[in-house]
Amino acid sequence: xxxxxxxxxxxxxxxxxxxxxxxxxxxxxxxxxxxxxxxxxxxxxxxxxxxxxxxxxxxxxxxxxxxxxxxxxxxxxxxxxxxxxxxxxxxxxxxxxxxxxxxxxxxxxxxxxxxxx
Numbered sequence: 001x002x003x004x005x006x007x008x009x010x011x012x013x014x015x016x017x018x019x020x021x022x023x024x025x026x027x028x029x030x031x032x033x034x035x036x037x038x039x040x041x042x043x044x045x046x047x048x049x050x051x052x053x054x055x056x057x058x059x060x061x062x063x064x065x066x067x068x069x070x071x072x073x074x075x076x077x078x079x080x081x082x083x084x085x086x087x088x089x090x091x092x093x094x095x096x097x098x099x100x101x102x103x104x105x106x107x108x109x110x111x112x113x114x115x116x117x
Contacts, residue, residue, distance in 0.1 A: 004103035006066040011115045013066060022111050028061050032104060036097055039077070043086070043093050051089065052081030058100065065107060070099035 035054045042050030059074035
């Protein structure tokens with residue numbers, strides 16, 4: 001799997017502000033597991049609205065971290081939820097969980113080592 005975080009774009013967007021990155025990641029840490037759990041509960045109960053709202057929230061966070069691939073997956077999940085098209089949602093959500101976890105690991109590593117300029 002390729003890198004989830006576009007580090008160059010994130011650096012430019014945050015103007016190299018390491019403290020802001022750490023603050024953003026702290027907020028993301030507090031919320032990501034909750035929304036991933038809600039999304040998985042939505043899949044288990046065929047609750048399209050729960051899937052859609054969870055994907056929408058995570059999409060915004062991922063866009064803020066310049067995680068374009070994972071944000072695009074969230075957009076697809078959000079769209080399928082809004083269309084109540086849940087036939088193929090489970091493998092897509094499983095892939096998305098992996099993408100979010102990889103993005104989180106990359107962002108955590110970036111916070112630990114700092115931006116390379």
